Amino acid sequence: MPAAYQGVAMFTKRKIFSLILLIFLLILFPSGGCSQASHGNPEAIEGVLNLTQAQLEEGFVNLDGQWEFYWHELLYPLELSKANIKSDDFINVPGSWNGHILNEEKLTGKGYATYRLTINADENGKLSLKIPRIFTSYKLWANKELIASAGTLGDSRDAMTPQYLPQVAFFEAQQGENEILIQVSNFYHRSGGILESIALGNETHILDSRLKNVAFELFLFGSLMIIGAYHLALFAFRKKDYSPLYFGLLSIIIGIRTLVVGEIFFIYLFPDFSWEVAHKIQTMTYYLGVPLIVMFFKTIFYDEISLKSVRAIQYVGIAFGGLVLFTPAVIFTSFNPLYQLFTVIVIIYLIYVLVNILRKKKTGTGFLFAGALALIITALHDIIYLSIWMSDQGPDFLRYFIRSGNLSSIGQLFFIFSHSLFLALKFSNAFKREEEMTEQLKEVNVNLDNLVKERTADLEESKKKIEEQKFELEKSNRALQLLSSKDSLTGLWNRRFFDENLKLEWRRNLRDQRPLSLIFLDIDCFKGFNDCYGHQAGDECLVKVAKTTGGFFKRAGDLVARYGGEEFIVIIPDLERDEVIILADSLRKTIEELKIPHKSSPVNNHVTVSIGVVSKIPDKDSTSKDLFIAADKALYQAKNAGRNQHSVLTY
DSSP states (O other): OOHHHHHHHTSOHHHHHHHHHHHHHHHHSOTTOTTOOOTTOOOBBTTEEEOTTOOGGGOEEEOOEEEEEEETOOOOHHHHHHHTOOOSOEEEESEESTTOEETTEEOOSOEEEEEEEEEEESSOEEEEEEEOOOBSEEEEEETTEEEEEESBOOSSTTTOBOOOOOEEEEEEEOSEEEEEEEEEEESSSSSOEEOSOOEEEEHHHHHHHHHHHHHHHHHHHHHHHHHHHHHHHHHHHOTTOOHHHHHHHHHHHHHHHHHTSTTOHHHHHOTTSOHHHHHHHHHHHHHHHHHHHHHHHHHHSTTTSOHHHHHHHHHHHHHHHHHHHHSOHHHHGGGHHHHHHHHHHHHHHHHHHHHHHHHTTOTTHHHHHHHHHHHHHHHHHHHHHHSHHHHHHOOHHHHHHOOOSOHHHHHHHHHHHHHHHHHHHHHHHHHHHHHHHHHHHHHHHHHHHHHHHHHHHHHHHHHHHHHHHHHHHHHHHHHHHHHHHBOTTTOSBOHHHHHHHHHHHHHHHHHHTOOEEEEEEEETTHHHHHHHHOHHHHHHHHHHHHHHHHHHOOSTTOEEEEEETTEEEEEEESOOHHHHHHHHHHHHHHHHTTOOBOTTOSSOSBOOEEEEEEEEOOOTTOOHHHHHHHHHHHHHHHHHTTSSSEEEEOO
16 A cells, blocks of 8 residues: 555544544634623623623623613613613513513514613723624614614614614723613514623723634635635536535525624625615525535435425425515514424434435545534524524523524535545545556556467467457347347337337436337237238238338437337337327328228228327336336227327326
8 A cells, every 4th residue: 555545544534533523613612702701791680780890801791681671762871861760671681672571562573672781890991892783773872972873773664774783882981880771773673672692891802802703704704605616616617517516506605694694794894785685695595505405415415315305495495585585574584483493304304314324334424424414503503593582582591502693604614624525535545446456457567468478379370260250250149139129020129129228218318307208009900901811911011011100210219119919119219299299190190091901990991000109208206117008008098089090198
């Protein structure tokens, strides 16, 4: 074994598989991630958050807990302080106001409100807020100073403009009480309110968190787009294999999604971009990603995934995609739980398929399984994060682990890595086999010269005799093959040859998805013809009908055969059903116009034929035998209907 292979062999598949999972876990659960708050994060109680013991220099805290809540009021800081207003209604942040009980009524997502939080701090200094997306427009004051906003506030759909704009804002903290006041309005999304944690900390930590998140998302975006373009280029050069196409499209749409979730860097670049369009892009990338991943696995493991399942998943994805295109966000977001449930079902099905594939121990499937598992875990993470259940009533302990809605980008990047290992292993094995064959060929070539010298004399002596025997044998074989395949009376192909070619044509048209047709014809009342005119005249009649039928079908792929007795059958590939029907009826008329006398026929004074026609694009649920049975049924329909006609059977 070459030295290169010895080095590779030192890393067993199990070690590589473990390494993949370890890297993935390090990425998925970072020790100091950008969304992770300081250890022991205090919570607000009845609108007051005590941070006198918090060490903000060492990290930052999430402003989670009970905030004062003023429903259908857009209050300003001075207005609250002058009137000395204090709400007796509190709402949990993070979380939507959907389902919040106010005056014995549950709130819906549409509306507007004011949030207020009082923070008790130990010392003065400049602090920062890391503000996530807020549903769906807001203004934020800190100590009566307006420091951040997104979209346009309003008390109706026409009066407001929605926008997601995660950002960092700064304010001067003071010893004692500090006030955070946020006005929020929403008439565009199913959920309203502050669904994600607002982080408070010093400038360095907050900016560092923001920049790390943005840099990481841009890294994901660039990586996914480059890999996607690479796979599309592979497909452009070799269109026979569709797996690079689906893989490339999946990478690109997840890359695009990376810019409109998380830190939403795209809106930072284009702050006036339509919220509705951005939300449609985010949702559409998710809805299209589910069918694409299934289609990708179908191209790699064709026999393991049902074609009907793929079709069903495609139809559901297209239906929900149409809902996104033609309805506003307030409508299509209400249907998200259905598609999320559908996605979970698809994930369960894919896990079942992948486990079956892994059991068969095919080369490289361990890498694909690890990558697919990473993508599935991150996809489930994002589904839970974006679910209505999580927005409305997600438990706090789960929010500690489910902190972001764009982990599927990491999962896709990891899947790309594992897929690359899978391809590398396949190429490595192919090169290894090529080198082994080369070594064997070299060894054969070394011994070949000696072998040739030893055998040359014997070969020269027997060469002439062998050539003569070969010629005679080939001549005999050709004659025997022709005799075994031809009908001795009509010169047409016989039944055995027809059966073999029908199977071949069925497989070819199944692969190419082109129509395959049969014309099955029978001479009407031929027994009476033989009884009346004798068997010699019957043979002459058969020869004329055979010659006429054979002359009708001259294409390279057409095949005319005598099936038995007075029955003839024609295989017609790659021709549409209507054209086949026209040919069948023309053939019937032409045979009738031969004017072969048949005075004993109850149908006509001349020889006529009944014809059965069947045409079908082959599929995996039927066989060539089914096609022949259908043609036979069509022939009997023509006979039962009075003969001298054609009958078409559809199945």
